[in-house]
Amino acid sequence: MRxxxxxxxxxxxxxxxLLDTADQLKATxxxxxxxxxxxxxxxxxxxxxxxxxxxxxASFEVAGKWMSADVINVSASGSSVxxxxxxxxxxxxxxxxxxxxxxxxxxxxxxxxRLAGWxxxxxxxVVNAGDGMHEHPTQALLDAATLRERLGxxxxxxxxxxxDVLHSRVARSNLHLLRTLGAExxxxxxxxxxxxxxxxxxAEEKIRISHDLDAELPSQDAVLLLRVQAERMxxxxxxxxxxxxISYGLSEARLALLPEHAVVLHPGPMLRGMEIASVVADSPRxxxxxxxxxxxxxxxxxxxxxxxxEEEA
Amino acid sequence: xxxxxxxATESAGQRELLTAGDVARTxxxxxxxxxxxxxxxxxxxxxxxxxxxxxxxxxxxxxxxxLINEFSGVDVPAGTLDITLYRDDLRHRPHRPxxxxxxxxxxxxxxxxxxxxxxxxxGRTVRAALDALRDLGRPRAVQLAVLIDRGHRxxxxxxxxxxxxxxxxxxxxxxxRFTESDGVDRVLLxxxx
Numbered sequence: 001m002r003x004x005x006x007x008x009x010x011x012x013x014x015x016x017x018l019l020d021t022a023d024q025l026k027a028t029x030x031x032x033x034x035x036x037x038x039x040x041x042x043x044x045x046x047x048x049x050x051x052x053x054x055x056x057x058a059s060f061e062v063a064g065k066w067m068s069a070d071v072i073n074v075s076a077s078g079s080s081v082x083x084x085x086x087x088x089x090x091x092x093x094x095x096x097x098x099x100x101x102x103x104x105x106x107x108x109x110x111x112x113x114r115l116a117g118w119x120x121x122x123x124x125x126v127v128n129a130g131d132g133m134h135e136h137p138t139q140a141l142l143d144a145a146t147l148r149e150r151l152g153x154x155x156x157x158x159x160x161x162x163x164d165v166l167h168s169r170v171a172r173s174n175l176h177l178l179r180t181l182g183a184e185x186x187x188x189x190x191x192x193x194x195x196x197x198x199x200x201x202x203a204e205e206k207i208r209i210s211h212d213l214d215a216e217l218p219s220q221d222a223v224l225l226l227r228v229q230a231e232r233m234x235x236x237x238x239x240x241x242x243x244x245x246i247s248y249g250l251s252e253a254r255l256a257l258l259p260e261h262a263v264v265l266h267p268g269p270m271l272r273g274m275e276i277a278s279v280v281a282d283s284p285r286x287x288x289x290x291x292x293x294x295x296x297x298x299x300x301x302x303x304x305x306x307x308x309x310e311e312e313a
Numbered sequence: 314x315x316x317x318x319x320x321a322t323e324s325a326g327q328r329e330l331l332t333a334g335d336v337a338r339t340x341x342x343x344x345x346x347x348x349x350x351x352x353x354x355x356x357x358x359x360x361x362x363x364x365x366x367x368x369x370x371x372x373x374x375x376x377x378x379x380l381i382n383e384f385s386g387v388d389v390p391a392g393t394l395d396i397t398l399y400r401d402d403l404r405h406r407p408h409r410p411x412x413x414x415x416x417x418x419x420x421x422x423x424x425x426x427x428x429x430x431x432x433x434x435x436g437r438t439v440r441a442a443l444d445a446l447r448d449l450g451r452p453r454a455v456q457l458a459v460l461i462d463r464g465h466r467x468x469x470x471x472x473x474x475x476x477x478x479x480x481x482x483x484x485x486x487x488x489x490r491f492t493e494s495d496g497v498d499r500v501l502l503x504x505x506x
Contacts, residue, residue, distance in 0.1 A: 017410065020410065020411075021411055024395075024411035024412070024413055027414075028395070028398070028411070028413075028414055032448065032449075037398045037399070038398070038399055039403060067398075304408065305408065308404065308408045309403060309404070309405070309408040
């Protein structure tokens with residue numbers, strides 16, 4: 001594996017390998033006083049965030065540090081990006097400085113892919129930590145890790161992805177990965193928040209679209225809620241926050257419709273009272289803090305797979 | 314001869330170093346030596362823990378633990394110590410899947426840890442194992458048991474218990490097979506094809 005740009009690039013074997021390594025890393029570090037492995041000593045990891053982030057950035061940084069890599073954070077403000085340096089020049093500079101891996105979050109879809117193209121002839125690998133409305137593969141992987149932990153194998157499990165599918169890179173990455181892992185996915189969203197050009201996806205047997213959350217809940221093994229991305233909405237996608245919440249928010253009453261074993265996920269940051277009720281977010285059915293915890297091990301696994309053994313040829 | 318499973322077959326140029334009977338006798342002798350050297354059946358000594366290094370150190374550790382129990386009546390736990398994340402050649406090798414490290418519930422602090430591996434060669438695996446151990450706790454002492462010592466050490470490391478010393482050429486390959494993983498007990502020496 002040279003880069004991790006899209007969940008669609010992962011076949012079942014490599015996805016499972018990443019998830020298994022993450023499980024082992026979690027077990028290895030569990031209950032340890034010193035959570036530090038020497039695995040990536042002398043490797044340099046740069047996080048390059050052009051968009052705000054708490055958990056993705058923090059967990060990539062912790063993941064790198066727990067494996068003894070040197071982690072440097074570059075943000076758009078406070079770097080030469082503020083002086084007008086292009087993405088390409090910034091990337092080439094970071095590679096020249098000695099970055100073995102660049103982790104990028106960018107508001108434009110496709111930014112990670114462009115970056116990987118520019119860095120093709122260098123030793124630097126690229127991880128997509130969210131590009132616009134396109135993909136966020138490590139989020140999908142950590143969601144899958146959390147679901148595997150709670151449900152076991154994901155083959156033929158039924159998973160609902162609910163909310164702002166149109167603007168969600170999390171939804172796209174999850175859709176690809178869950179399909180690869182054999183799950184059945186139903187996208188539940190208001191008609192205005194379903195992306196156009198869905199036909200290619202819907203041709204797949206295991207993917208459906210629904211606009212009625214109450215009808216879908218009783219048959220699901222997990223519900224993945226998406227944040228309503230106000231920052232990407234220019235125009236009226238739904239009449240009011242309250243109306244959205246009434247139709248698509250996971251309230252306490254809706255939680256009762258889910259089967260006993262079903263899990264509630266949210267990639268964060270949550271808008272409590274909007275897409276998820278506070279009681280639901282804090283209930284034992286919700287795996288939201290587990291997602292964050294698993295995120296660290298999953299990102300360690302990604303860094304390990306990208307940075308260890310790469311000089312084999 | 315009926316075809317056997319891959320890995321157990323003898324290809325041209327391979328020589329059998331130990332037969333199934335030899336393997337059993339050798340492991341039994343090693344178990345006696347561990348009992349004698351650690352005095353584990355005497356009162357007041359540090360409890361012994363066997364930690365097998367994957368892949369074939371694991372079944373070897375389990376067998377040693379079973380025999381030690383049979384010969385001395387003392388129950389010695391056998392665990393697993395995965396050293397992949399501590400290797401010094403991670404940059405150059407394709408990585409292998411990680412194996413779960415399993416140590417006794419109460420840890421390894423103040424225990425006598427016996428590292429168990431099938432073949433002792435450069436000593437780099439053992440070095441990695443010592444680093445991995447340091448992150449798990451502080452044993453009273455660490456010893457090393459190997460079925461085959463084939464020489465060519467690259468580090469100042471020596472085994473406390475050796476099943477068989479085998480002079481080899483660097484290019485040769487020593488292949489240990491165990492029933493648990495390969496369906497047969499034997500040790501083969503051959504050139505790398």
